[in-house]
Amino acid sequence: MPKVVAFEWNAEQLRVIQARIAGRSASLEKLWTFNLPTPPEERDQPETPLSEKLAQQVGELLGSLKLPRCEALVVVSRAHVELRQLTLPPAPDEELPDMVRFQASREFTALEEDWPLDFCPLDADPSQPRNVLAAAMHPRLMARLQEVCQRHRLRLVRVGVRPFTAASVILRAGADIRSTPALLVGLFSDEADLSLILDGQVVLSRCARLHGDPLQDEQGVFDLVGQVRRTIAAAQGMLGARRVEKVVLCGAGQATLALAERLRGELRQEIVVFDPTLLPAIAGAIGQVGADTLGQFVPLVGILEEHAGQAPPTLDFVHPRRRPAPPSRRPYVVAGLVTAAIVLAGTFVYGYAQDVARREEIRQLQDRLKSLEARDRQLSQLEQKVNELSAWEGESVNWLDELYRLASKLPGSEELMLRQIKGTAVAGGGQIEIDGVARSLEAIQKAELDLQDDTHAVAGKSKNELASGKHYRYEFRSTIRVQRQAEKTAQTGASRTSPARTVRRTLLPPRGQP
Numbered sequence: 475m476p477k478v479v480a481f482e483w484n485a486e487q488l489r490v491i492q493a494r495i496a497g498r499s500a501s502l503e504k505l506w507t508f509n510l511p512t513p514p515e516e517r518d519q520p521e522t523p524l525s526e527k528l529a530q531q532v533g534e535l536l537g538s539l540k541l542p543r544c545e546a547l548v549v550v551s552r553a554h555v556e557l558r559q560l561t562l563p564p565a566p567d568e569e570l571p572d573m574v575r576f577q578a579s580r581e582f583t584a585l586e587e588d589w590p591l592d593f594c595p596l597d598a599d600p601s602q603p604r605n606v607l608a609a610a611m612h613p614r615l616m617a618r619l620q621e622v623c624q625r626h627r628l629r630l631v632r633v634g635v636r637p638f639t640a641a642s643v644i645l646r647a648g649a650d651i652r653s654t655p656a657l658l659v660g661l662f663s664d665e666a667d668l669s670l671i672l673d674g675q676v677v678l679s680r681c682a683r684l685h686g687d688p689l690q691d692e693q694g695v696f697d698l699v700g701q702v703r704r705t706i707a708a709a710q711g712m713l714g715a716r717r718v719e720k721v722v723l724c725g726a727g728q729a730t731l732a733l734a735e736r737l738r739g740e741l742r743q744e745i746v747v748f749d750p751t752l753l754p755a756i757a758g759a760i761g762q763v764g765a766d767t768l769g770q771f772v773p774l775v776g777i778l779e780e781h782a783g784q785a786p787p788t789l790d791f792v793h794p795r796r797r798p799a800p801p802s803r804r805p806y807v808v809a810g811l812v813t814a815a816i817v818l819a820g821t822f823v824y825g826y827a828q829d830v831a832r833r834e835e836i837r838q839l840q841d842r843l844k845s846l847e848a849r850d851r852q853l854s855q856l857e858q859k860v861n862e863l864s865a866w867e868g869e870s871v872n873w874l875d876e877l878y879r880l881a882s883k884l885p886g887s888e889e890l891m892l893r894q895i896k897g898t899a900v901a902g903g904g905q906i907e908i909d910g911v912a913r914s915l916e917a918i919q920k921a922e923l924d925l926q927d928d929t930h931a932v933a934g935k936s937k938n939e940l941a942s943g944k945h946y947r948y949e950f951r952s953t954i955r956v957q958r959q960a961e962k963t964a965q966t967g968a969s970r971t972s973p974a975r976t977v978r979r980t981l982l983p984p985r986g987q988p
Contacts, residue, residue: 477503478781479541479628480774482549482636483532485512485523486663490539491774493755500778502759505771508535523554529618536626546628547777548619549636552667552681555609556582557635559596559677562604570595570604571797578608588613592794594638596675607677609635609789616791632781633791636660637669637679639776640724642785644748645674651746655713656720657706659698662770663687666698668705670712671722676788678709689729689766698733699740722746725769748772755779871904871956873897880908883924889917891946903929906954911946918950931955 481490488508493500560577574593593608623630652674660667670678682701686694706718721743723734738745750772780787892910912918922932935951
């Protein structure tokens with residue numbers, strides 16, 4: 475849980491809180507109150523809050539506390555800021571910062587460009603004239619705050635206004651002051667913050683100097699009663715037919731209750747005492763300071779809770795309201811650059827992938843080329859063998875053709891049937907020996923004559939009558955001398971149609987033949 479320090483000072487006192495932020499809540503650890511040795515004659519001078527001497531005194535007291543290095547929240551008195559209610563033309567909220575700065579330069583007494591300026595809208599309808607409460611702080615006071623924080627290793631992150639941070643706590647605590655106008659009274663020694671609460675907002679705030687502490691001095695009570703009456707009278711012009719119905723006194727202890735009873739009798743008003751000891755954030759610090767002075771820490775509790783995120787700050791001079799920045803073109807530029815980078819990367823990846831694919835394709839083609847070259851070498855060797863076989867084949871007898879010739883020349887099986895065919899290659903051609911049976915000698919003679927032609931010489935070897943022949947009465951044996959014919963060997967095996975291939979397709983015996 476990060477630690478944070480909140481402090482507030484005026485010409486008389488310094489109040490400091492050390493707390494821890496846990497989630498959206500703040501828990502107080504330590505509280506300190508210091509009296510500042512400011513001479514009475516200097517307390518009411520306008521330059522006193524801006525003086526280097528007072529800032530040095532505050533810095534010495536903070537240094538004595540041995541605070542950790544952490545964030546710092548500062549609350550300034552209403553007396554240290556210039557506050558004005560401004561009426562502006564109808565405008566949306568985003569145009570209000572520029573309009574407030576322009577109008578404030580006319581209506582503020584000493585506002586310059588370097589003055590921190592913040593405001594809080596009092597209405598929310600952009601179609602109606604806009605009312606805002608603007609606050610400006612002297613830049614030298616902001617410089618003093620920065621100087622004190624840097625000297626003690628504190629990082630200034632928020633600067634609020636005392637009555638506004640106090641009102642935020644009381645409103646969130648559930649005090650019944652939202653429905654009716656109420657006057658919030660905060661006591662800080664001989665100073666009193668008087669703030670008019672209307673519809674849950676601070677619309678008017680004064681810081682009154684008293685001649686004594688109302689909790690301890692009769693003159694202080696008398697001055698406080700007069701200041702309350704004057705503030706109620708000033709607020710009546712803003713309320714119209716309405717009137718202040720409650721006075722809320724912030725504090726605890728018997729002195730605060732006695733003062734509330736005194737105000738009730740003097741003002742004839744309903745007096746409500748807001749007890750800060752009921753706040754969860756302050757419960758752990760009860761007893762570190764007197765009960766009568768515990769109400770002085772309510773503004774610091776308010777800025778701590780705003781910093782923790784329980785409520786947006788009403789006024790903050792470190793982060794004042796500004797016109798929203800125009801939509802940055804950076805996202806579009808970044809998106810364009812990212813798109814271009816993605817396209818470029820995609821192009822590179824695609825090109826690289828295509829290059830890898832082409833290299834792989836080239837490698838595959840080279841492997842295929844090597845395979846085809848090896849196959850071509852094998853085919854060349856095979857072609858050489860085929861040519862040699864074709865040359866050899868051209869010198870021998872085509873036995874398939876001869877078988878086809880025998881099947882076509884011999885008579886049918888009812889006249890003659892071959893039992894054996896024997897072909898033998900001899901010089902200059904071939905020799906076929908056939909052995910068969912026949913029905914008659916005429917069938918044998920006819921077969922020999924039919925087989926005889928210019929390239930075939932038939933010689934009968936034997937003819938014998940069968941003793942037990944029924945259908946076939948004779949057996950015979952003949953020799954056919956085949957002479958080789960010259961063939962054109964120049965043609966390739968692919969362009970020639972061999973009679974042997976024709977035989978393979980057409981050599982079928984006639985129906986009824988074996």
